[in-house]
Amino acid sequence: MREKHTVQAIGLTKVYGSGLTTVRAVDNVTLEVREGELVLIMGPSGSGKTTLLSMLGGLLRPTSGQVFINGVEITTLSESRLPDIRAREVGFIFQAFNLLSSLSAQENVLFPASLVPGGTRAAQERASELLERLGLSQRRRYLPRNLSGGEKQRVAVARALINNPRLILADEPTGNLDSKTGHEVMMILHDIARDEGRTVLIVAHDPRLEDMADRILWLEDGKLRDRKEEAHLWVQDPVCGMKVDQWTATLFATYQGARQFFCSQRCLERFQEHPETYLTKRGDTGANPK
C-alpha cells in the first residue's frame, strides 16, 4: 500500500523539552499523500506545521513514528544517508527563498544537482529549460540580491525541480510575496502537481491558496485533521469589531481561558494592554471558541 503514496507519515510525534516544559509540537500525526496531489496544511502559528514539514522532509528526526518517502522509511536512515534522500527525492521551497547569495540564479538551480554524482553535467540542459519555463532565462546570471522576491521564489522552484524529485515540500511559499506574485508562484506549484504528477505539500496561512489545493488539512496544537466543510469560521476582533477568520488568523491571545482573534498586530497589542476593557465594553467574556 505504501508504494501508492509519495509520502506517508504514521503516528508522527515530536516532543520538545521534558517534565513541566514538555511541548508536543506534533502529536501522533498520520498522513498519506498520493502522487500528483496538492495538499495544503493550514493552521495557526505555533501549531506545528513547520515541525511536521521538517520531519516529512528528513530535516528533523521525530520523537516517534515513521515517515516513508516513495516507500523508503527515512526515519530509520543514518545521518549520512539522509542528505541523499533530500537531494534526490525531495524538492524544498521556503518562505525566505534561501538562495545561496554568492551563486547566480542558474548556479543556484544547479546546486542540488552538484550533490548527486554526475548530476551537474546532466542537469545543465534541464536548468536552462526550467529557467526558461519560469520566465527567468534573462536573469540566469543574476545574483540573488539583484532579483525581485518573485524571481527569487521562481529560482527556488526551479532549484526544487532540478533533480526531478517526486515530492515538493513548500513552507509558506507565498509568505514574502505580494498577492499577484504569490498567485503566480501558486499557479506554478499547481501546474507541477497537475501536469507533472508530482506531489506538492504546502504549509501556509494564506486562505487564497485554498482554491488550488486538492485537499486541505488543518493542524492545531500538533494534531492533524481534515478541514471542516465550512470554508471559514468568522469571529469578531474584540478591539475593533472586525470579522476575522478563525481558521486562518495568525494573531490571537488567550484571556481567562478563551482565545481571542485579531485582525492586526495593533489590535492585539491594544488588547494585551487592557483586555478587560474590550471584553467588558462588548459585553463579551470570551465567547470565541478556542
Added chain:
Amino acid sequence: MVRLGMKNLFQERGRLLISIGGVAAALVLVLLLEGVFVGVSQDLVTYPERAGADVWVMQEGVSNMHMASSVLPSSLRGGVEAVPGVRDATPILYVSSPVEAGERRWFSYIVGVRPDAAAGGPWAMARGTAIPGPGEAVIPDVLARQGGVDLGNTVTVLGRQFRVVGLSMDTFSMVNSITFLAYDELEQLLEAPGAASYFLVRAEAEAAPDALATRIQQAVPGVHVMTREAFVASDLDMSRQMGVDLIQIMTWIGSVVGALVVGLTMYTATVRRAREYGIAKALGAKNRHLLAVVALQALVVVLLGLGTAVAVAYLARALIPALAPEIALDYPVGSLLRVSVVAVGIAALAALLPAYRIARVEPGVVFKE
C-alpha cells in the same frame, strides 16, 4: 561545491585580503629569518671561499675557521710547497677580535698577510692599497662608512691604532667583517713568532684539489688538510648548527600565527555563512561536502599567502643590498620547500575550527526568517 567555495571566498574580498595578508606576514617572517640566517652563514664563509686557496692546511683537529683557532709553525711552508701539484702555499695569521672606528665596534676576522702574499688578501678593493704595511690596516668599505672613517684615519685593533690605507669590498656583513693587517705586525701582537694559522695552497693547473689535499696530508705530519669546498662546507655546517633551534622556534611561531589568522578569519566567515551552510545541508549537502569547501578555501588562502610571502621575500632580497648592505638574504630551495610544507600544515590547522562549526549547523535553519 568547488564553485560555491570559491565564490564565497572571493565574494568577500576584504576578508580574503586580510587572510592572505596575515598568512603572508607570518610566512615572510619565517622566510626572512631563515633568509637572513642563510645569508649570514654564507657571509661567514666569504673569506675561505674567496681568499684564493684551493686547499687549506691547518692545525690537526681543526676543521673550520669561524670561532676556531689554528696554530702551525710557519716553517712547514717548505714541506707543503714541496708536495707535487702545489703551486704555492701562503701562510696567514688569523684571530677574531673587535675593530673600533669612531664610537663603534665591529666583530672582525683579523687576517695577517705578507707583502708577497699570493692568496689571503682582499679580493676586491673600493679604494686604496690591498696589502697593508706596518702600522696600516685595510678595512671593509661598509665598516669605514658606518664608522665615519676614511683613508688616512685610524682604527683600533687588538688595542693598537692602525692607519687605514685600503677599503675592501664584499668583506662586511651584519655579523662579521674582515680586517687585514701586516703579517709581521700581527705576529708581534699575538706574541707568536714563527707561527702561522693556515696555509692557503694554490694548486697547479693540472692538480685536482682532492688528490692534492690527500698528498699534502700524507706528506706533512701534524696538520689537517681540506679542500676549499670541504672547508667552506664545514664552516657553514658549524654556523647553521648554531641557528637551527632559533629557526625552528620562529618557524613554529610563524606557523601558529598563520594558522590563527586563517583559522579565525575562516571561522568568522563560516559563522557568517552558517545559514547558507544550513541551506546546503537541507538541499542534500553532506558534512564532507562542506568540509571540503572549507579545506579548499583554507588551502587557496594559504597558497595565495605563500605566493605573496615568496614575492615579498624576493623583493626584499633585491632591495636590501641598496638599503642595508650589511644584511645578506638567501633562500635556498630547501627552505622554500619547508615553508611550503608549513603553509599546507597551516591550511589544515586553519580548516579545523570552521569544520567543527560546520558539523554543527542544523539544516533546520532554513525555516527561520
